[in-house]
Amino acid sequence: HGPYQPHEPGYGLDQPGYSPYEDQIPDPQARMLAIKNAKAYLLKSSTRSGLNLYDHFANILTKILDEQPTNTVDIIEDISKDVKWAQFQKKMDTLRDEHLILPTYEAAEKCKALFVKEVGEEEELDEEMGQPSLPNVMETAFYFEQAGIGLDKDESYYIFLSLKNLINVQPIQTCRFWGKILGLEMNYIIAEVQLHEGEGEEETGEQEEETVAEGEQEMDEAEEEGEEKEKEAEPPKSTYKPPPEVPKEENGTGTNKYIYFVCNEPGKPWVKLPPVTPAQIVCARKIKKFFTGRLDAPVVSFPPFPGNEANYLRAQIARISAGTHVSPTGFYQFANEDEEDEEGDAYEENPEFEPPPVVEMVESLATWAHHVKAILKQGRCVWINPSQKSEENEEEDEEEEDKEEEGEEQEEERGLPLLTLISEDEGMKNIPAWTAQASTNLIPQYSVAILQSNRWPGAYAFASGRKFDNIYFGWGHKYSPESHTPALPPPAQAEYPSGPGITETVDPTVEEEIAFRVAQEEALAGEEEEEEEVEDD
Amino acid sequence: DYRFERVWFWGCIQGLRGAYYIAEGLGPNRAAPRSRLYSLNCLDWSLLTPATKEMLALAEQLKGRFQGDPSFEYHLAEINAEAAARLAEGGREPVIKEEARLIATIEQIDREVAIVPRGAFVKTPLGSVHENRHFEGLSLLEAKKLSSYFHFTEPVNLKNKTLQEKADLDPSTDFLDSLEHDIPRGSWSIQLEKGGTVVVLRSLLWLGLTFYHVPKTKQFGYVYFGTGEKNLDLPFML
Numbered sequence: 001h002g003p004y005q006p007h008e009p010g011y012g013l014d015q016p017g018y019s020p021y022e023d024q025i026p027d028p029q030a031r032m033l034a035i036k037n038a039k040a041y042l043l044k045s046s047t048r049s050g051l052n053l054y055d056h057f058a059n060i061l062t063k064i065l066d067e068q069p070t071n072t073v074d075i076i077e078d079i080s081k082d083v084k085w086a087q088f089q090k091k092m093d094t095l096r097d098e099h100l101i102l103p104t105y106e107a108a109e110k111c112k113a114l115f116v117k118e119v120g121e122e123e124e125l126d127e128e129m130g131q132p133s134l135p136n137v138m139e140t141a142f143y144f145e146q147a148g149i150g151l152d153k154d155e156s157y158y159i160f161l162s163l164k165n166l167i168n169v170q171p172i173q174t175c176r177f178w179g180k181i182l183g184l185e186m187n188y189i190i191a192e193v194q195l196h197e198g199e200g201e202e203e204t205g206e207q208e209e210e211t212v213a214e215g216e217q218e219m220d221e222a223e224e225e226g227e228e229k230e231k232e233a234e235p236p237k238s239t240y241k242p243p244p245e246v247p248k249e250e251n252g253t254g255t256n257k258y259i260y261f262v263c264n265e266p267g268k269p270w271v272k273l274p275p276v277t278p279a280q281i282v283c284a285r286k287i288k289k290f291f292t293g294r295l296d297a298p299v300v301s302f303p304p305f306p307g308n309e310a311n312y313l314r315a316q317i318a319r320i321s322a323g324t325h326v327s328p329t330g331f332y333q334f335a336n337e338d339e340e341d342e343e344g345d346a347y348e349e350n351p352e353f354e355p356p357p358v359v360e361m362v363e364s365l366a367t368w369a370h371h372v373k374a375i376l377k378q379g380r381c382v383w384i385n386p387s388q389k390s391e392e393n394e395e396e397d398e399e400e401e402d403k404e405e406e407g408e409e410q411e412e413e414r415g416l417p418l419l420t421l422i423s424e425d426e427g428m429k430n431i432p433a434w435t436a437q438a439s440t441n442l443i444p445q446y447s448v449a450i451l452q453s454n455r456w457p458g459a460y461a462f463a464s465g466r467k468f469d470n471i472y473f474g475w476g477h478k479y480s481p482e483s484h485t486p487a488l489p490p491p492a493q494a495e496y497p498s499g500p501g502i503t504e505t506v507d508p509t510v511e512e513e514i515a516f517r518v519a520q521e522e523a524l525a526g527e528e529e530e531e532e533e534v535e536d537d
Numbered sequence: 538d539y540r541f542e543r544v545w546f547w548g549c550i551q552g553l554r555g556a557y558y559i560a561e562g563l564g565p566n567r568a569a570p571r572s573r574l575y576s577l578n579c580l581d582w583s584l585l586t587p588a589t590k591e592m593l594a595l596a597e598q599l600k601g602r603f604q605g606d607p608s609f610e611y612h613l614a615e616i617n618a619e620a621a622a623r624l625a626e627g628g629r630e631p632v633i634k635e636e637a638r639l640i641a642t643i644e645q646i647d648r649e650v651a652i653v654p655r656g657a658f659v660k661t662p663l664g665s666v667h668e669n670r671h672f673e674g675l676s677l678l679e680a681k682k683l684s685s686y687f688h689f690t691e692p693v694n695l696k697n698k699t700l701q702e703k704a705d706l707d708p709s710t711d712f713l714d715s716l717e718h719d720i721p722r723g724s725w726s727i728q729l730e731k732g733g734t735v736v737v738l739r740s741l742l743w744l745g746l747t748f749y750h751v752p753k754t755k756q757f758g759y760v761y762f763g764t765g766e767k768n769l770d771l772p773f774m775l
């Protein structure tokens with residue numbers, strides 16, 4: 001047991017003259033002595049830490065009087081611990097602190113790169129490309145802020161600067177801030193871009209050539225293997241023919257009209273997303289997965305998604321754009337009014353457009369129209385008959401082709417024509433597809449019409465006079481009133497065609513066998529008799 | 538009017554025709570259940586009654602968006618005939634008002650995903666819970682770990698921990714459930730924003746619940762901006 005604290009019973013018992021029965025010290029000199037003893041005791045250093053109680057109490061009281069926290073008595077132990085901590089850090093400083101590079105610092109470095117203006121910039125602008133349109137992100141952010149939607153001003157500005165960088169690097173014709181999709185580990189910032197003509201097609205041309213060459217190689221190998229196999233007894237051939245692959249749409253049309261660049265944070269390099277294939281869109285409709293934030297992450301789902309997270313992200317972006325990109329009716333008009341609606345992919349701004357007043361835009365949904373083509377069930381914007389395409393690719397499948405044409409005929413799908421009014425969007429159950437609001441009721445002259453999508457929560461559009469824009473902030477999933485039910489696995493395929501060679505038949509019972517034998521003997525006996533009769537004659 | 542000492546903005550639940558803005562207030566007794574007020578336009582606020590178990594049970598069966606009109610009545614007969622029959626036997630009509638659904642939803646959200654950083658609240662030996670005046674914020678390392686955040690409700694799992702784990706706990710600060718053991722695993726997304734100066738946690742179970750904390754300072758808080766629906770598809774989405 002160590003020396004006692006003053007408030008504990010038993011204090012002073014080890015000192016001469018101090019018994020618990022003596023409360024008062026009558027002699028002043030003895031009192032002075034007692035005080036000195038007490039102080040000496042307090043000054044006694046601890047053998048372990050080199051501190052002494054007197055100094056420690058002095059430090060604690062100093063700290064308390066300096067900071068004057070409320071309810072000190074409740075946190076006195078914490079204060080005491082903190083004071084001791086402070087002491088320790090100074091004394092054990094024999095090691096040099098390694099200068100930790102804070103992640104904050106690294107991030108700040110990246111952002112700093114955004115702010116540096118390149119010297120050669122001004123020269124490049126004089127080339128024949130002309131000035132690509134940098135979207136005024138801050139202006140759009142201001143309008144959305146009226147509705148309570150948007151990012152932090154700092155972040156908007158960083159995005160603005162990184163878009164400027166993107167335009168300097170890539171040959172871009174038009175550019176727009178599409179929105180932000182949240183992910184588990186990191187978020188995605190997405191820019192919608194149209195490249196100059198002729199730029200984007202080169203890459204895909206190479207890819208196609210590669211795949212065709214590979215396909216030919218595979219076919220050669222398959223033929224060799226087939227010959228070898230025929231010599232051996234083969235297991236029954238699979239009668240499964242995968243449905244013909246729907247070819248993806250060309251760059252610049254339909255779902256691939258725009259090219260998308262993503263980055264995780266402004267300041268990081270922009271990554272181009274691959275064009276989307278119809279198979280990916282069809283599969284994306286059936287699954288619902290969070291984005292992790294890494295573009296190369298696999299998407300584990302059923303039905304298995306053909307691609308990794310970059311493809312899934314691209315497919316969701318395509319669906320969201322097709323479902324929620326709207327503009328005031330009449331802002332865009334068809335370029336050629338003679339052509340049919342399906343082929344009229346081109347639209348241009350209507351120079352004679354007069355914006356309806358904000359009140360009208362809020363009240364009636366007929367003042368808004370989609371300006372992106374809807375995606376059909378097939379996964380494309382323009383329907384294509386897949387069995388026609390397969391003629392060009394493989395020659396061996398001619399026989400199978402005939403069977404396909406005779407069998408199911410895929411119905412031609414017709415989607416809604418471009419520039420349909422959003423008042424024709426179906427709601428789900430009793431939830432309308434869109435919710436319209438004015439940004440403020442108090443100042444009608446400057447209020448902005450805001451549209452919120454209920455089918456894709458997080459998609460917003462605003463319109464104010466001639467200005468309008470769409471944006472998306474969210475997790476990237478469609479809203480469904482019922483819970484998501486994943487697709488059930490398909491029924492197990494029949495492994496073999498049933499036929500008489502394989503099917504089991506019931507073995508004849510003993511009675512049947514005897515009856516059969518009797519019948520045979522009778523038949524034989526009958527024949528013998530006939531022969532005998534013949535011989536007799 | 539309500540004699541609140543502290544008032545928080547809890548969040549906003551988006552309905553189809555309008556949004557509910559919710560605020561919470563606390564009087565001098567910090568341990569009392571918080572009183573909640575809602576408003577459609579941030580000007581007129583109405584008090585919400587505390588949630589009862591019945592309300593919670595009924596509201597769980599309601600699915601779909603909020604309408605935006607507090608007097609809207611959901612007809613239970615369409616949704617669940619049994620519950621409607623039970624209520625009818627009790628002598629009440631089988632309808633539930635949107636206000637009650639609002640109360641129940643807010644209560645559920647607070648119960649399930651209201652979080653605080655470790656050390657922000659301390660428990661005295663007498664059992665009452667106070668704010669820790671001495672809380673200086675989590676360090677950057679701690680802030681990235683899910684185990685440094687607690688649910689701010691009665692602990693459920695605390696007693697199930699092994700003795701070894703309990704030995705490391707400090708009973709004054711670790712008296713709440715940590716986020717590590719939330720089912721399903723991974724239902725929180727934790728991110729550092731602004732170059733690491735702010736740590737943001739987003740709940741994936743209630744999409745729209747966002748919690749922020751600035752490490753090394755006393756600032757933290759959470760807010761809900763969303764449709765007020767629980768994300769039941771979470772296991773499929775992870």
